Amino acid sequence: MTVSELKPILQVLPRAEKFHLIQFLLFELAKEDDILLSSLNQSYPVWTPYHAFDAGNTLLEVLETTEVAPHG
Numbered sequence: 001m002t003v004s005e006l007k008p009i010l011q012v013l014p015r016a017e018k019f020h021l022i023q024f025l026l027f028e029l030a031k032e033d034d035i036l037l038s039s040l041n042q043s044y045p046v047w048t049p050y051h052a053f054d055a056g057n058t059l060l061e062v063l064e065t066t067e068v069a070p071h072g
Contacts, residue, residue, distance in 0.1 A: 049055065
């Protein structure tokens with residue numbers, strides 16, 4: 001069955017059933033992502049702002065040199 005065939009059926013579903021369907025689809029997508037990520041057997045670095053002193057200094061410099069526009 002294609003998405004085009006499903007659309008008319010899905011449009012007439014009650015609101016609660018649509019939420020259940022969304023929840024089901026998200027769960028299915030999450031399972032697929034988990035399978036994909038675990039099958040790679042790799043770690044993925046995640047950037048955090050901790051110890052990013054250069055970034056903080058750059059932001060501070062920009063804030064100090066930017067003119068404040070009057071409000072009103």
